[in-house]
Amino acid sequence: MEILELENFSFKYALSQSNNLSNISMAVNEGDIILIFGESGCGKSTLLKCLKEEILPVGALSGKRNINVNSKDIAIVLQNIESIFINNKVIDEIVFQMENRNYSKIDMQKSLAEIVNFFGIENLLDRDISTLSGGEKQIVSICSALVIKPKLLLIDEPLSQLDPIMSDNFIRIILRINRELGITIILSEHKLDNIINLCNKVIFLNNGSIIYNGYPKNILTKLYNSNIEKYRYFIPSIPYISLKVSYNKKIFFEWVELKKYIEDKKFLPSERIYNNIKDNLEINLHNIYFAFENSTHFILNNLNLKINKNEKICLLGSNGSGKTTLLKILTNIEKPFSGSVKIKYKVGYMPQDVKTIFRFKTVLEELDFSSSKNIDMNLIKNLDIENILNKNPLDLSEGEMVKVALACMIMSKSMILLLDEPTKGLDPVMKNELINILNNLNKTIIIVTHDMEFAVDFATRCIMLFNGSIILDLPTDKFFSDNIYYTTYISKCFRDYDKSILSVSDVILDE
């Protein structure tokens, strides 16, 4: 049964000069899982919002928009997990929509018990939402959407802030929701690695228009064969390598399948050279302890860290392991309970919630202020923000906000840059551009990320935090070749063959 059909559907925001969505034609059948992907700001979130009557953005619509499901049966989980909760307690948040729909107490209890048991989150019910990790918040947001038993679930970039293990668990949950509860799911995402093979259909958007729409394998092949080179960046690593190395263009989604296929092939070993300067100490943290007020445990527990000039470092670890807190201590936003912090130069900090960076009315004013009126036009071009210079930064999409915040950071005079999740909301093309830009900067850069592929290509040194302490501090190649879970899919696939192969760019056939 077709539950949704758009034909030549277009949408223009009230103050926009051109269409934000143009000629969208798509159909969704009951039980589908549909993935929407594309460049940052291409209209993914707008398209999702256009499917739910109550939050339809203000603007002009045209074309056919047939939604054969009652709007009451459509649930949406919006982007930006930090600001989507209305209540303070988990239990209040989950029952909130049922209360709004005047459910009886018995019905609410029944639905609550069912959903809580399904996801196994009994232990979270009485907790304050502010104390949950990113992954837990994501699960609570899904629970609060599912509790009304929707027929169609819309999810906007659910994996952007989850660590690899949480991401895997979350994808499994999405699959269970679809298979066991029969709920149709439409989601938008940039991290396609594990999710694309679960979808019936994928939609590739560019500049508000559908470029490709169809089965995952067909779309990935089309992207690979496209004349537009940047489209290839959107292909996840394992399918990309399988398309690259197989003569009949066979696509594998799982690294285990690809591993079997490449057994008889030969690859050149990767040569990564890291120029670490060991004698120019810029940051020295000694015996750092940190705990939040009223908290019974330390977020940072006897942490010691030395960072030299021009080092490019990635901080990795599960949600809630203390990575962001460490950056805040380096920026002096939080003060350690005990221990010493010595930093030689001025620090520039890009927080996870990038909105807090902005204070002016236009992007241009922001850049003007950060660069002390010495704007680097090349950087603006490379980050692809030329067209949004006169817009209000708060009106931009999440990915565009990140790009503007990054431009502000890079243009500032700070010699040390601390970037918290800078790849959040960025498309793969931009991520690649960012790696080039950051690697050519003569600054010390510390990045908190969950994106393993990004860390491999950017960092010279990777640090893993666990329970508030550093448990692993190694050069990037050694870090990823040794890890089992915290590593790239390419490393998992090639580790028995050659441990030095870590990312897509390392895979070169020896012909």
Next chain:
Amino acid sequence: MIKINVPLNFRSMYIMHPFICFLYYITYFFIICIFNHPIIIILSLLFSILQYKYFLNYKFKFYKFKFYLIMCIFILFTNIFFNRRGCTIIFYLFDKPITFESFLYGIYILIFAITTFIIFKLLDKILGRSKILYLFGKYFPQTSFLLSLTLSFFTVLEEKARNYLLIQKNREDNKKISLKNNLDIFLGFTILSLEDSMISAEILKSKDYGLFKRSSYRNYNFKIMDLFLTFVIVFIIFVCLYSKIKNIIKYSYYDSYKVLFIDKNFILILICLLIFFIAPFLIDILGIIKRSFYRWKF
């Protein structure tokens, strides 16, 4: 100092019926609005700080108060320099008289502002959005959402403003921020707060808030402690109105400050107010005594 050993979430105001809790803090605000007597306003401040510490488990740290200290000095000096009323002139500044009365009144306004801030923060933290929507969401969905936003404004203002200010300071090249930059930061923060409110409103719409008649998952029953506090609240409202009508407690800062006059009636009203201020603590102490008695008996 006496320590009341009750877990935070089980302290009296948290387990009280939301309506009574709401009524208590509104009455508290009512008291500081109708009495401008220095002793009453100082006592109101002291007990509000005690409640703040007890119900929010707050640990006072100086660096958190820098922002408020600046605000306090600003309020105080604005009144001193721009209010010409009062007849006890301390000195002349640029030919303008600076009066002792305006200084006293400035302190009164300052204490009033701090106490109001604390009361609304307590109300927001103890009730939370879910209890406010439980109380008023059924019949006034839009108004109750606005009320919860207004209440959380005090809390959000403190937490978000600190974070925002530190991030913005980090963007500055110089440690000293110019007046223009300060204004830009203030405007930026105001727009960001409005933007966050709009996101909240969008989420409420996506969750069907205000479309149907609202039900409630939690049931709050009237307990003996609710009755006790209701009695105290009603009693104090009568006492306040009576003293206002009979003009028992009167104090004026202008034209010349008055010497404090304490009589029998004043002391009686003061005792009533003290009972009101300590009632939440009293409920917890009575609870501890009751539990100890049962433990001793069985």
